[in-house]
Amino acid sequence: MKNYLQHYKYGDYGDSERSKSAETDTATKNTDWPLWEVFIRSKQGMDHKHVGSLHAADAQMAIENARDVYTRRQEGVSIWVVESKYMHASNPDEAASLYDPANDKVYRHPTFYDLPDELKHM
Secondary structure, three states, rough: OOOOOOOOOOOOOOOOHHHHHHHHHHHHHHHOOOEEEEEEEEEEOOOOEEEEEEEEHHHHHHHHHHHHHHOOOOOOEEEEEEHHHHHHOOOOHHHHHHHHHHHHOOHHHHOOOOOOOOOOOE
16 A cells, blocks of 8 residues: 655755756746846835836736735825836936036036025025
């Protein structure tokens, strides 16, 4: 008679081949789903802030998962999710050339304006 019941202690996952295949399957499933960036607007502010990222099959699932993960205490009013592949950023090494054109517009600098003497804290 075969013993079909096995007793495992804490941290014991049975035979190593079975546990390795389960880990591989889980890792493969998570990477098949695209990565989504999550932005939450809090009750106190008007801007959305980046709070993290998660994997989800589609936008609706990403919003539902973001709600469960990032707004557990009902602190959020609005959730935005953006698929990571659609996000683009500037290169920090090229910041000088990117922001250089703003230096030739003197009207953007506060030194261009004359302030009245009554205005002390500007």
